[in-house]
Amino acid sequence: MARRDPRAHWFLLLLGLLLLLAVLTVNGLLTGIAGGSGGASGGASAEGSGAGVPPGVGTGGPVLRLDGDEPVSRALPARTIALTFDDGPDPRWTPQVLDVLRRHGAHATFFVVGARVNEHPELVRRMLAEGHEIGSHTFTHADLAAVPPWRRDLELSLTRKAIAGATGREVTLLRPPFSSVPTALTGPEYDALRAAAGVGHVAVLADQDTRDWQRPGVDQIARAATPKRGRGAVVLMHDGGGDRAQTVAALDRLLPALTDQGYRFTTVSAGIDAAPSMVAASAGSRLSGTALRWTQRAAHWSAQVMNLLLAVALVLGVARLVVQVVCARRHVRRVRRQRHTRPEVRAPVSVIVPAYNEAANIAATVRSLMASAYPALEVIVVDDGSDDGTAEIVERMRLRGVRVIRQANAGKPAALNTGIRAARANLLVLVDGDTVFQPDTVYRLVQGFADPSVGAISGNTKVANRRRLLGRWQHLEYVIGFNLDRRMYDVLECMPTIPGAIGAFRREVLLRVGGVPSDTLAEDTDLTMKVLRAGWRVVYEESAIAWTEAPSSLRQLWRQRYRWCYGTMQAMWKHRHALRESGGGGKLGRRGLPYLTVFQVVLPLTAPAVDVFAVYGLLFLPWSTLALAWAGLLVLQAATAGYALRLDRERYGPLWALPFQQVIYRQLMYLVVVQSVVTALIGNRLRWQRMVRTGEVAALVGAGQR
Known part of the structure; x- marks a missing residue:
């Protein structure tokens, strides 16, 4: 037997459904992104486990360069503060944070989530236009110490592409989600940062973790952001991932207060006197980022349409x-x-049965019709060129009131029309050749003609x-x-x-x-x-x-x-x-x-x-x-x-x-x-x-x- 190839539209349907599932999966991965620092479980301990973390890292500065044989840490000089904001950009809170910074003439570093960059690229462009620095906070706010290596690399790569597509720049600074101060760094987290350094990232932790994501109050956030005894610090705050009203209020209070104390506010790179962390992106990276942004938007709109x-x-x-x-x-x-x-209908009825190779059921059909409790009934079986003996079966039954009309095969409509022309009654019942009636069926069926x-x-x-x-x-x-x-x-x-x-x-x-x-x-x-x-x-x-x-x-x-x-x-x-x-x-x-x-x-x-x-x-x-x-x-x-x-x-x-x-x-x-x-x-x-x-x-x- 020759093999029949499946029709093309089934392949297209399957391909379309798989594409839809892929697009929806992208949306599923990018929705419901969490926020906050301090451990994936919701809050980090003040001290890390220390296992697998070199001693100098835990006691050094918050800026870590880990691409060499030995880790290098940098800290900010005295009375220098690098305000850093995680989990944005957020369409409600990021503009408010930027407004406060601009009003007080301060610059900051924003560690952005790649998926949110694709949603609000105009906010990232505003950050750069106003002199701020941008770093990576992964694409979906993933815990880099908990995900497999392929997912970690993908998170970092997609975030770079998203920022490149939105701004034309590539970033090197990285703040891992759920991170805090160097002393809270664990062995798996350190290993993840070492791997990220291998693809060009510089890790930035914090000296002062305000824990503003817990919304402890404006006063508490301001106190947590203030360095002790005039020290410099990288301060960790959030402009996305939740209600940041307390953060905005604390920032508006903190900036003038610390400025009066002789502090200056700058970016992380400027604070450690390093070269700018952002470099021009290649045409390929910009194109990939743009394609990524449109893919994400398509995924979002597909999910909305499906909803x-x-x-x-x-x-x-x-x-x-x-x-x-x-x-x-x-x-x-x-x-x-x-x-x-309604009055009773007892007018004569002609039942027309078109039959083509109905030998299996035709006898039962005709018997059920002739058993009808209806006084004036004729049955016309139109054999439409059957080759299984359908007509002969009916003829051998020799039932009074049953007629058999033979014709060459012309289709069911033609057989019905033949029966209609031959019928004697004015009320006609059309019946398939495999149908069995109950004794009262014909009577009940025609009563509506009253x-x-x-x-x-x-x-x-x-x-x-x-x-x-x-x-x-x-x-x-x-x-x-x-x-x-x-x-x-x-x-x-x-x-x-x-x-x-x-x-x-x-x-x-x-x-x-x-x-x-x-x-x-x-x-x-x-x-x-x-x-x-x-x-x-x-x-x-x-x-x-x-x-x-x-x-x-x-x-x-x-x-x-x-x-x-x-x-x-x-x-x-x-x-x-x-x-x-x-x-x-x-x-x-x-x-x-x-x-x-x-x-x-x-x-x-x-x-x-x-x-x-x-x-x-x-x-x-x-x-x-x-x-x-x-x-x-x-x-x-x-x-x-x-x-x-x-x-x-x-x-x-x-x-x-x-x-x-x-x-x-x-x-x-x-x-x-x-x-x-x-x-x-x-x-x-x-x-x-x-x-x-x-x-x-x-x-x-x-x-x-x-």
Whole structure:
């Protein structure tokens, strides 16, 4: 057997979903960045462990050059203060800090977080324009002593690129997040700083840690920032990562007070009389930084769009359930009222059964029709060129009132039109060749014709072969989706589809609309829309039950739903002009078509992206929140499903399969929509694909299985 290559659009879809997941992952890594110093756990001890830290480092100055054989530390001279600010830039607090510094004529060093540089590059450019110095505080405020080497190198590289893209400069100064004074340095932290020195970084710790991130009060921050006995100091403060109102107030008090005491405020590099720490970035670094900034922005906006999409989908989904339930209740009340007021219909009925290779079920279908408790009934079986003996099976039954018409294979619409022309009655029931009726089905189905405005009636299709999991899923879909929708459509007077398995029509209506159309693959939907646009009402009779055989394999299910979905889109496009019409056509155009577009096309197309967002949530959001949200939606769906099952007088047992339906079956249905849309866009015409019958419907219904 020749190997078939997968179609290109599936590769594109998979590639797009992987790209979306990658972009969302970038956003997940960059959101919720923490702030503060003093240890990753929230507060460092005053003394480090000392293990692995050379003695001179812990007792030396806060500026460490570690790229040589021996560490070199530098301290600031007396009455010289290098104010340093970590965790920015922040759109609220950084401008306030800069305003205070400018007002007092002071310069400082800002250790910026790379991800925040990409969010607010204008603030970093302002820092440079006002004479301040910039250093690296990693890209995501990561603890360099705790992350693996590849992550450490990536944090430093990305931060350099971000600053280069924003300012055209590259930085050499580094303040590791969660660091404090040299005496608090641990062995792993020292090793991380040595590794960073290998790629050109000079570490800057602090002499005075104000712990302003704990918000101890303005007075305490000011006291912690003041050196003792006129010494010089590197002072650690924060302009981002939280509420920095106390920091701004303390800074405004500290600067004039210490200036009056003879202190000068400068940058770290100027304070130790070193060359400027920032150098011109290469064109490649600037380009990489710009690309990084746009990637981060794209990740942020992608997450925002996905949040909006998810919110819209949830609102629409909940609104749909509410409307379905409200309309179902109205439908129930209306049906009860009509049964007591409308006259009985007992006019002759012709049942038309198009049959192509229906040997597995045709006998059960015909017997069930002839067992109908209806006084005037004829059955016309139109054999559409079957080669499995379908016609012979019916003829051998020799049932009075059953006619067999043979024709060359021309398709289901042609077979139905042949039967319509041959029918003697004015009320016609169209039935698929694998459908089994209950004795009262025909009677209940045609009672709606007591209303002269009704041109067609949809019956209630049920899945017979529901013992296996796939059958249960389809059973739930028929009861919850199809039949709740039909009740809603009936109330809103915009029924778009009478199923081919069971539908009743006035003969004059079919003749007026030109019979069953053959130019779409969903002839039942196309026909129903034509009836509505011709000015007739189409209603739903829930008590008229027909048992049908659902696909028993995923392959057959795919083929059936692919045809249904593609055909429905054909019919929607064909009848798009109903949007501008009045009467029944207008109700279809302004109620039914938008509903189908949103819930049968648009939302299913977005579902794969929503599923990717769910994976993103598992990686970056609290599992308890996700579990609660999923459980809430499932409870809502289960409640709606229970109500739908009760309306259809079905047992609640299949509800256990609902969670699994959401995980597996739902995805398959969404992929069907994707395939159908692609087929429509590229202009291919889908061929009719007939489902292989197994005869299960006859065996199960005959045995009384429900």
